[in-house]
Amino acid sequence: MRPEGLLHHCRCCLAGTLLTGLCTVAGAQSSDAAPPAADASEASKSYVIPALEIVGFDLLLSNFNRQFSGSSDYDVSLKSIRNNLRGPWVTDNDPFKVNQFAHPYQGSLYHGAARSAGLGYWTAAAYTFAGSLWWEITGEKTPPAKNDQIASGIAGSFFGEPLFRMAHLVLSSKGDMPKFWREVSAAVISPSLGFNRYAFGERFSNSFDSHDPEYYSHLSLGAARATEDRPGTSSDLKRDQVQIDFAIDYGLPGKPGYSYDRPFDYFNFQVVASTPHGVESLSTRGLLIGTDYAIGANYRGIWGLYGHYDYLAPQIFNLSTTALSLGSTAQWWLSQDLALQGTGLVGVGYSAASTARGVANDRDYHYGMAPRLGLDLRFVAGSRAALDLSAAKYFVGTIANRNAGRDDITHASAAFTWRLGGPHAIGVKYDWSQRNATYPVIGDRSQSRGTVGVYYSFLGLDRFGTVDWREAPKE
Secondary structure, eight states: OOTTSHHHHHHHHHHHHHHHHHHHHHHHTTSOBOOOOOOGGGSOOOSHHHHHHHHHHHHHHHHHHHHHSOOGGGOOOHHHHHHHHHOOOBOOOOOHHIIIIIHHHHHHHHHHHHHTTTOOHHHHHHHHHHHHHHHHHHTOSSOOBHHHHHIIIIIHHHHHHHHHHHHHHHHHBOSSSOHHHHHHHHHHHOHHHHHHHHHHTTTTTTSOOOOOOOEEEEEEEEEEEEEEEEOTTOOSOOSEEEEEEEEEEESOTTOTTOOOOSTTSSEEEEEEEETTTEEEEEEEEEEEEEEEEEETTTEEEEEEEEEEEEEEOOSSEEEEEEEEEEEEEEEEEOSSSEEEEEEEEEEEEEEEEEESSOOTTOOOOEEEEEEEEEEEEEEEETTTEEEEEEEEEEEETSSSOGGGOEEEEEEEEEEEEEEEETTEEEEEEEEEEEEEEEETTTEEEEEEEEEEEEEEEEESSTTTTOOOOSOOOOO
16 A cells, blocks of 8 residues: 555554553453343354445545655556466565554454454454455556565454454443444454444354453553664654553453453553654564463463564564464462462564664665564552553564565563552653664664663553462461
C-alpha cells in the first residue's frame, strides 16, 4: 500500500482509538465477570459472512484510495489482476509505519471478522491469510509483496486475536459502565466484532467462551526525558515526551481449572504511544500450542510454541518482526509474600529494520530472517510494589538476505511501581534501545537512546497479577 493510502492517513487515529478502548479493559479488571458463555461448539457460526466482509472491505478500501490517494497504484483492472496472479512476488519498501503497523492492523480486521462470526482461531487465521492474499492480488495493481503478505496475513492474526479477546473482556464485565458504552468500547478495540454485533445482534454472542482467565492489566501515563542520545543519521529528535502505556497479561498460569487448549489462551499485549512518534512500541505474544506444568508446591507455568508480533520505533530506528518461538511463562512463590513471574522465549522471525527520521537518500531499510531472544521478569512484593525487567535481542539479516545488511538490535527496560492505595500507583521507568548495523554500501552505524520517566498507573489486580494457588495456612 502506498503512503497516500487510507491506513497511512489514519494510523494515528487508529492508535488513539485503540488506546481509548484499552483504557476500558484496565478499568474493567476490578469488575465481576459475567457467567461463561455457552460452549462454542453449540453456538451458531458462519463461514460466508466473514468472507463477504473481507472482500467487501478490500473493495471499499481500494476504491477509496483510488479516489483520494492521488496515486495510480489503485487503478486495478482485469489485466493487473492477471499480472499479479502470474507474479513474481516482490519485496516493497513503502514507509515503515505503513508496512509494519498499518498492514498488521488491516490483517487484524480480517481476523476479527472471522472470530466474531463464530469461527475458531485456526480457521480465522486462514481467513486472515486469504484476505491478505486477496488484497495483494486485487487491491492494488502493483506486484504482490511477500513482506506485506507476512505482515497482514500472519502478524495480523497475532495482532487480531488479543484485540478480539480484550473486546470480549469489556463486553462481559459487570461494572458500572452502561451496556451502550461497553459495546462502543469493544467496537473501538475490535471494530470487526463491533460491526458484526451491530449487524447481527446476539446471533454470535455465545460463540466464544473465555473460560474465565486470570488476567492483569495496567494503564500508565507519564513523562520521559532522554538521558542518552546517539542518533546516528537520525534527525529532528525530541528530548522530552509524554507517554501512555497499556499492558495486559491474559490467562496467567496457576489458576486451578484453567487450561490452555486453544491458541492464545495465554497472551501478553502491550502498546506505548508518545507525543513525538505516535505508536512507539507494540507487541503481542500468545501461546499457540502448549500446556501447563507444575514443579513442587510453589511453581506453576506453561510452555510451548508462541507466536508474536513486535513493532519498535524509539525515534532513532524502526524494527518489526513476526516470529515463532519456543518458551515458557511461569510464576514462582519465593516466600509467603514475594513472587517471581517471567517469560523466556527463543525463536526466529521475518523482520524489518531501518533508520528513523534519517537524512535524504539514507536507504538502509531491509528485511531478513532474524533470530529473536526475549526475557521478561516481574518481582512482586505482596500488594505494595513490583519491579519489572525486560530485554529482547534481534539479529536481522543473519540467516537470509545477508548481502542487504545486518542489524544487531537490543531493547531493554526496568520499571519500579509503588502502589499508593486501591488501583492507584506511581513509578519510575528506564527504557534503552540500541542498534548496531552493517551495510555493504553505506557503511556501519551505531545508534542508541535511553530515557527515564515517571508515571501514574491505574492497576488491575491487588497483587500485580500474582496467582495464589496455595492452600491457606492452618491456624
